[in-house]
Amino acid sequence: MTGQRIFMTGASGYIGSVVAQQAIQQGYNVCALSRTERSDEKIRNLGATPVRGGLQSYAVLLEQSAQADIVFHLADAWAGNFGKMEYDEVVRIDVGAVDAIGEGLKGTSKPLVITSGTLVVAAHPDGLETDEESAISEKPLNDRIKSEQHALGLCSQGINVSAIRLPPWVYGHGGSGVRLFMAMFTDMKEVFYVDQGSAPTSVVHVDDAAQLYLLAAKKAQPGDIFNAVSSNTVTARELATAIAHTACLPLQPLSFDEATSRVGEFMASFLSVENRASGKKARETLGWEPRGPTVMNDIKNGSYSKR
Template identity: 45%
Template sequence: MADATKKQRIFMTGASGYVGTSITEQAIADGYEVYGLSRSESNDEKLRKLGAVPVRGDLSSLDVLRREAAAADVVIHLVHDFNPRDMRDYKEVIKAQAAATDAFADALQGTNKVLLTTGGALMAKSDPNGGETDETAPTPDDEIIPRTLVEKHDLSVAPKGIRVASIRLAPFVYGRGGSGVRLFMQMGARNGFVLTVNEGAATTTSVHVDDAARLYLLAAKHARAGEVYNATAPGFVTHREIVDAIAGLLDVPVKSLPLAVATEKMGAFLGRFLSADNKSSSAKARKEFGWEIKEGKAGIIEDIKNGSYVPVAQAIKSGAPDGKTWGS
C-alpha cells in the first residue's frame, strides 16, 4: 500500500534560476520535495538554502536526467541552454534539448506522470488586426530562433503515456528585481541611454515571476497531455512605456533606432525582441487551472517605477557590483 504521508517529488532543471527559485519556494511551501539539477557548488548551496536537494549535472548528463525523472512524480524542465548574446548554432541547442526530453521520456513512459517544458509567448505570430492571440497562433514568419521545433519535439512524447505540456512564458517575466528588466537597466547604465526600436511602438506581454511559478505548479496538477499554456498577465504595455520607466529610474535618456540599424548593431535576436508585437492571452490557463494574477496586479511599469527595481537602480547608479545577467 502506498504511503499516504509521502511527499510528492519534483525534479527540476533550472531550479536555482530566476523562475526556478520561485517555483522551488512555492513547491516546498506546498509540501513537495524538490530535487534540482545543479552545475556548481554555488548553485548547490543556493538550493540547500531554499530547502531543495541539489543534483549535480547538466543537460548533457542524460543518465542523471533519467534517474531523477524516474524517481520524481513531476518533472519541470526550465533550462533552455542558449545565450542570446552568443548566437551559437541553434541546431546544437535543438539537439541538446531533444536529447534531454528523450531522457525524461525514457524514464516516464507509460506512467502518466507530468513533464512540464518551457517555451515563450513570442513563438506566436501577432494578429494582423491587432487582436489577442492564443496558443493556436502560427509561428512568426521572421522567427530568429526556431524554438517552436524544441516545443514540437517536447510535445511529441505525449503518446508514450506522459502528461507533457509546454508553458510559454511572457517576453517580460519580471519582479524581484531580476530578469530582462534588470539586464536592460544594466545596459542603459553602461551605455548612458536606454535603447528601443521603432520608437517603442510594439506592444508586449509580461508576467510577474511569482505568478508564473504558481502557474507551473497548477499545471503540474491540471495540465492536459500535449497542450500548450501561455503564462501571460491580462493587459498589455508598449516597449516605450517600459523603456521610459527604466530611463526615468536611471536618469538617462531613451534612444530609438530603426529595426534594421538595431539588428546590425546588436543582433537579430535583440532587434526582434524589441520590435515584436505580442498580445498572447492566458485565458486558457485561467479557465482550466483557475490561475489568477496576484503578485503582479500592479503591473510591470509600477514595479519598475516604485517596486523591486528601485533598489537595483540605486545600486547601479552608485557603482555597486551587479553580477546579474540575462535570465538570472
C-alpha cells in the first residue's frame, strides 16, 4: 500500500472515476476537485475525498497540488458545454488551471499527468499507423493540442509532466461515446455511417486507459506522451453496424454533407475521421497491458447490450 496522496480533476467523470477507483485499490489516498454536491457524493462513493472548486478555482488547485505526491488532470471545460462554448475558451480555462496546478508543483519533480487526444495527430497519408512523434494535424477537430503543448511546457519548471492521448472511442461499463451515440441514434430512429464508413479508428477500454494514467505517474519521464490505444483497426462502419444491432435500429450510409445537415460538421467529422494511433510506446516503455474486451464484443454482447 503506497499511502501517497493523489489530487485529481475530473474524478467524477467517466474516465476519471475509474482512475480514482484503481488508485484507491492500489493504496493511494485520492482527493478530487468537485463543483457540486452531486459530484461530492459520487466522489465519496468511490472512496475519495471531494474538494470543492472548479477549473478556475486557482487557489484551491494550487493548494491541493502542493499537498499532493501526484496530480492527474482529466477535467475538460467542454464537458457539459458542448456546443455552448467556443474551444478557444476551453483552452483558456485549461491553461489557467494547469498554471495554477503548476504553481503548486514547481521545482518538486512530482508527476503531473494530463489528458490529450490522439486526434491531434494527422492521419498517415498511406493509411499506416501514427505514433506520438507523428505530425500534428493541420486541420484538427479542435485546438486541444494547444493545451497539451502548454502543459508539457511546465517541464521547464521542474515538474514531471506527461500526457495521455486518449483515442476517439473510449468504451466500457456502458458509458462514454458509445452510449451517447446510441442515445443520439435512438432519438433519430436510425444509425448512420459517413460515406463508405471505411476509415479505421482507435479505441481503448476505460479500465485499460485508467491503468495507463497510473503507470505514467510511476514511470513516465518529463515530456513523455503516450497513446492510450489498444486497437486501431475497427472501422466507422463496423462500429455503426454493432450499435445498430444492439439498439435494434436500421442502418444506412449518409454522405458527409447529409451527415452534417443532420448532426453538424463537428459530429460528422468525428464519425468519419481516420485515426490509426499506435499504443506500442506505452506497452514497451511502461509495460502497459490492455486486457479489456474488444469494442465490438462489448457493444454487441457486453456492457451496452440490452440483454
